Amino acid sequence: MNIVVCMKQVPDTETKIRLKEGNGGIQTDGVKWIINPYCEFAVEEALRIRERNGGQGTVTLVCMGPDRAVESIRTALAMGVDKAIHLNDPLFEGSDNFGVAKILARAIQTIPHDIILCGKQAVDDDASQVPQILAEQLNIPHVMVVEKMEVDVANKKVTTSRRIEGGAKEVLEVPLPAVFGADKGMNEPRYASLPGIMKAKSKEVKKVTAADLGLKPEEIGVAAAKVKIQAYSLPPERQAGKKIEGGDPAQVAHELAKWLREEARVI
């Protein structure tokens, strides 16, 4: 069983986002970078699938990102991932979701893959696009927002369960290879052991460039992006809370309704 996990490095959710001058995106200095939490569920699930399978199989991490992404790659390796492919090339920068999926697909095509696990979305742009496009590119099925996976190794299929509207659960059976988008609740990611951290230092991290994948500059990055970013802006600063005073509940309710309608404009 060959398991591939796609991982994205994102700013920690607590990081204070500041914008660059002009329209240059967010300031990355002083940002604490972490593994996208949904990708972490994917990593953990990959490790658990292998463990349930008697330790048989290889877990390969594929991560696109600049040099700084290596730190997150090592964290995944410390958790128990076997090896990693680091898609690192300035030409990749500015790729949109389609471009990222194309690059990932190209890389995954070069290695054996039965199960491809992704986070259902990355908490930076929350686009939730790449896993599906990746599946299309590889011409294989995909299931998103997966909460539970049962792998039938012998018959090369996976039974997934996911939450859908109305509190219902949807159970799907998918033939492999396929792409799965991990949701919260799938598992509780492990805390890397110290021997794991030590071992991670000597595990293979293969740097792969656009040229290695046979991608031309015009096919990727900003040049090929179908989605162009027009502008970045920060959300409005949170206002202080408003307290409606007064002893008469009816009066208070009236004022609240008035405020909600006229000021907040929500009713």
Added chain:
Amino acid sequence: MSFESIVFTLILLVSFAAFGYSAKKLISFLRLGKSEERFDHLAKRVRDVLTMVLGQSRLFREPLAGLMHFAIFWGFLVITIGTLEMMIQGIYPPFSLHFLGRIYSVLLFTQDLFAAFVALAVLYAFYRRYVSRPKRLQVHKEAQWDATLILLLIFTLMVSLFTLNGAEMARGSDLHAGAKPVSRAIAALFSALSPNALAVWSRASWWVHMLTVLGFLNYLPFSKHLHIMAAAPNVFFQTSRPKGALKAMNLEDESVTTFGVSKITDFSWKQLLDTYSCTECGRCTAACPANITGKLLSPRAIITQMRDALLEQGPTLLKQQKGGTLTSEEQELVNKTVPASWITEQELWACTTCRACVTECPVGIEHIDHIVDMRRYLTLMEGKISPEAQTALRNIENNSNPWGIGADTRADWAKGLDVPILSQVECGEVDVLYWVGCSGSFDQRNKKISVALTQIMKKAGVRFGILGTEEKCSGDSPRRLGNEYLAQTLMKENVATLNKYKFKKVVTACPHCFNTIKNEYPQFGGNYEVVHHSQFIAQLVKEGRLSVTAGKEISATTYHDSCYLGRHNDVYEAPRDVVKSVANGAFVETRRSRDKGFCCGAGGGRMWMEEKEGKRVNIERTEELLETGAKTIATACPFCMTMINDGVRAKAKEEEVRVLDISELLANSLL
């Protein structure tokens, strides 16, 4: 040689040989442990033996029980001289120590008197074990049996000594009758007996006494009473580390493949010696906040369970060490780990590292080290740590604080207060480096303490600065949660930051940061004068650098001792001085205070963990603080503040009782 002497000599030889065999086995088990340097600081070690062994200092923490043990201990020491004399007489009857002259008379007198003391003490011990039955002596059947047998043996020794002396005296064959007042009284009881009967009484008593001594000697290695051999060396070999410091793990050595302690062979020989020294007196467990609030953890059980593991696995481990082939059953036995087969994770994680157990232990057992060593294994090797604690560790990794609040907001509490940040202070030099800590930087309630302390330092004209966003978690919680790797990373990073700047001392309002920076940073090249804010403020008041309206805090005030300030660092007076400087006499002590203080429940990383087992420690403590009738509860630790505050709210007393940090009390009274 008479027939009797020959028989005795043979019995003596067999007894000593048997004891030697048992002792050798026990020592060979100790050798299964890892090496550890415990011969440094010899003067301190000798001092410890003088106070703790000869002076029995810890035992007197319970005055009556202490006196009882003191009598038995010293009685044992003096009477043993007589016992040795009797042994030699058994082989060669004419032998006597009377050549010592007057000293001999004094010796006999002391022995006679102490024998009586011991007998009385044993009776009192029986009374405690069977009548008054303090909770710590309510033990399982085998332990009760063991204790009873020991007491009976000691009592038999004393009674036979008196009947021997009494009979001899009544026969008129005791040349030193004058030196033995108690025996003389016994002799009066024998006066009616015939000389033949007296001779029989004398020989019978002698034999009962000697056989009991030898039986006792050979029972020791299989009993909790082994402490009479192991306790003195155990006290001698106590750690020379500062109280609050945990030992540093070597994480650089790449040949090491296992971290922390799981197998009995992972413990050091001193940790194993601890298990031989334990007399199961239960003083540790009686003081343990986890145990008192109904949790499974019992520090005594930790030690006895370690001993069980050692004695069960010892023979097989030795066989394995010698290259013997193990049967599958034996293999299964040696594969067992202590924090799985003998001690549960539940017990290990309930510990708040409050040091009450270590402080009470009369024989110098180091419970916290054992518990943290096993936690290290669980965390570093197995990742077996509660999800909440794991979240705290991840938060510290990502944002260098347990709450996971953005690291770039660490200095936000100081906005508008004009607090110098060291990286922005010209020439980077101040008198006081104010270490704010995570609580003081991120926790809403505790940020107010940072503001109060800032106000005080400004008022006193102290030239101080903070590290701002350069400051990181001190490493206290990760270290005590067993994550030595993260702790060392933080400590090394903080040392590198601190070493960039020039300052005279570090002042902090957090006893956990205080303890770690003061006692543990030297392990990583950080040597600073570290002062807790209670000490610093007390000093400012004493020097007259703060004008305070004494008596402003007219409501009755009590003070809750922080374990890491008190027991771990012996700071008891300074916070009280600060409180008293404003409370103007309306100060009440809480029942359990100072070195007998009761933990708030947040130490040892427990601050970040759920507490679902038994009663909550903070509730127990808060109830006790409320019992004093105080309207103000003063704390000197941000964790205590959180826990006691929660406790007061849980008891719905927040309208009547306020919880204030000592710095807030003082800041409120500044002129």
